[in-house]
Amino acid sequence: MEKTLAEFQQSIIDGDSERTEALAREIAGDGAVAAEDVFASLSAAMEEVGSRYETGEYFIPEMLRSADAVERAMAILEPYLFEQRHDQSGVVVIGTVKGDIHNIGKNIIVAALRAAGYEVHDLGVNVSTAKFIDKVRETGADLLLLSAFTTSTKPALMDILETLEAEGLREGVKVVSGGASHSQELASEVGVDGFAADVKGTLAVCRELLGG
Amino acid sequence: MNGRERFLAALAGEPADTLPIVPVVDGFYAPKVIGRDNDECFLDGDCMAAALTAARERYGYDGILAEMGLGDPPSVLGCPVEVQGNDVPLVVETLVDGPGDLEKIGTPDPWAGGKMEPVQKVVEAAAGRHAVLGSVRSPFEYAATVRGLAGFMTDFYRDPDFVHRLIRAMLPATVVTAQALAQAGVDAVVIKDSFASSSVISPDHYREFAFPYEVEAIAELGGEVPVILHICRNSGPILAQMAQTGADALEVDSLVDLAAAREAVGPGITLKGNIDAVAVLEKGTVADVEAAVRRAAAAADGRFILSSGDSIPRETPDENLAALVEYGRKYGS
Structure with a gap:
């Protein structure tokens, strides 16, 4: 094989x-x-x-x-x-942020997360802040995964974080940003709980944040 | 010589008193000059015409790029376009998903709903003192827009025959819009073929899918109006071919070395470019603009129009655009 x-x-x-x-x-x-x-x-x-x-x-x-x-x-x-999935509870909302239409990496991650036992709600690409917020509220998500391939999407990421805070949802959800152009520097600036540049890293950071 | 005469001389390869300067100031930058958001002018032709005219008045360059706003064929053909604040207008729903949708494509009427009015207003305001350039997209770029870029380019391998049929179906959109611009009185039409850049597709795909339709569109215009072919980012590998399209001028971006470009295209065609709109004009200092303009002017020969390589972003500092014109005059004389 x-x-x-x-x-x-x-x-x-x-x-x-x-x-x-x-x-x-x-x-x-x-x-x-x-x-x-x-x-x-x-x-x-x-x-x-x-x-x-x-x-x-x-x-x-x-x-x-x-x-x-x-x-x-x-x-x-x-x-x-x-x-082959393992029992691992956790509800994930994922999407590519507004202004970005890259979905290849995100789609692989969606499949990997499902295989790992997460309940995954995939919102697709070019997703508005309002859509992310609504879905987080509706599902009571434990994790919000924001895929952003290009660095120009930083304002969109910040807008989502600010809105989560303003809506009183920030404490209940861990936020992870990811994409090929991501760095610790960008993640710190934006204020997410974790970041990952690839599939393996995403699975690891999700496990870590949920204490699994 | 006034700006229009200067521009037309460079286009025809005739001597001009100084280097013509025609930066790509369009709907991305101009609305800022009159204190309006880009979406306001995109949706309102009077606003766009006023902004484009005011920007030229402020900086004193030699030609205006007259933006059509909602007159652009994908909107006219029924592709929903969304624009918010100062974002780039975005086609939010594609018109064509497969061969069965080809019949949805008609020939747009560029005059419908007064959509050419902003162009006519810019031409009237220019009154022959400076040049007015219209802009259309190539059949290849219109096809990518109505199909969606990802689906369009996936089909290069999956269904190349459909790709050809789709591009051919968009050919009239380029031609009739360019003809309408000529009737509205523009001095030249820029045919934009940005997705045909070697930063996006291979030179082989350019030759297969973009070049033949550039040739056809320009041939159908039959010299009614001079044509400037715009391909941004890296067009180096395809420049020699671009020179064979029948265009009167090629607009090249900052990734292209001007001396190498001249060698590739030969002496019989005008070059327009190639100051970096982002790294130099938007993000750079006045000293960076001066250095870039001096380099471009030094490489220029008789057939050159100084310009940005692409659309100037809204956030570009006023002093940088002023420096482009100031140093263009200084080093271009």
Whole structure:
């Protein structure tokens, strides 16, 4: 299965959706691969795609092609990964903040959190402050995860934090921001409880904040 | 020479008394000059015309970029556009999700609802003393806008035939809007093809999906109005091809070296650019603006128009825009 997982990773990098789907079916059918290895593989693939973009080998359409492959793989793998979830209570509201339409990283995290046993409410991309606040209130969320890929979304992050405070919701919910461009510096400035730059880091910070 | 004569001379490769200066001051910056928010002017043509005219009066550059606001074809075709405060106008719902939606695309009527009025007002106010430039988007960029950028570019690999059909369906939007601008009296039309930049798509995809439709649009205009082709960020790898589109000038951004650009495009086409609108004009100091203008003027030859490489942000300090004009005159003479 190690070989299949490596091929799965490569097929995402190549943006070969059909091959990715076939390999995802193989992984789900075999049933021997641990969920965390699947997520590590997905993350590694997207990291390589990102680095090819940085070096000018890939452009936006090639990134989107790989993101499409990930989405198709997730549609097949989610039920399988879900079976492996551990009992771990926690309600999560997640979305990409207003002004940002990146959803690849967020979608992987949503799947990883569900697989880890969280009840996840995904609000999608370009989400307004009001939508986040309403959902936190409605679900009594323990965690609010704010995905923000670009640094220009800092005002949106701050607006959400300020509104949570003003609405008297801030004490009841831990807020985590995440995205490739995140740093401790940005997180401190904005005033979130934690931040993460990748899937593994997000799972770790969620566990830590909920004392699990 | 007045500003308009100076601009037209540089466009035609004829001698001008000094370097023409036509920065990209559009609906992002101009409303600030008359104390209005960008959304007010985006939704109100009189406000936009007044803002664009007032900005030129204040800084004294040689040409105005006449913004159409809601006259832009995606709005005219029925794409809901949202603009709040000083945010960038955002298409909030796409018009086309798949091949079945192609029939929804008609040919927009740029004159409907008085939407060309701001342009006409700017032309009247200019009264031939300075140039007026209109702006449309390329068929490629209109297609990306009505489809949504992510879906559009995912289809490059999934369904390239649909991508071609969609871009072709948007060709009339570019052409009729450019023709309307010409009738409204603009001196040149800027065709914006920002998503075709090598910062976004590969040069191979540019050649496949963007270039052929730039050529067709410009050919259909048949010389009715001079065309400036704008591709921002890095257009270095595709400049030689851009020079083959039939455009009279190419607008290049700060990532492009002007001397290298001239070498790539040859002597027969005007270049416009390339001061960094963000790092230099918005975030830089007056000294940074002076240095950038001096560098650009030194690299300029007879066929050059000094400009920002892209739209000037609203937060740009007044003194930096004033410095662009002051040092443009100083080093361009």
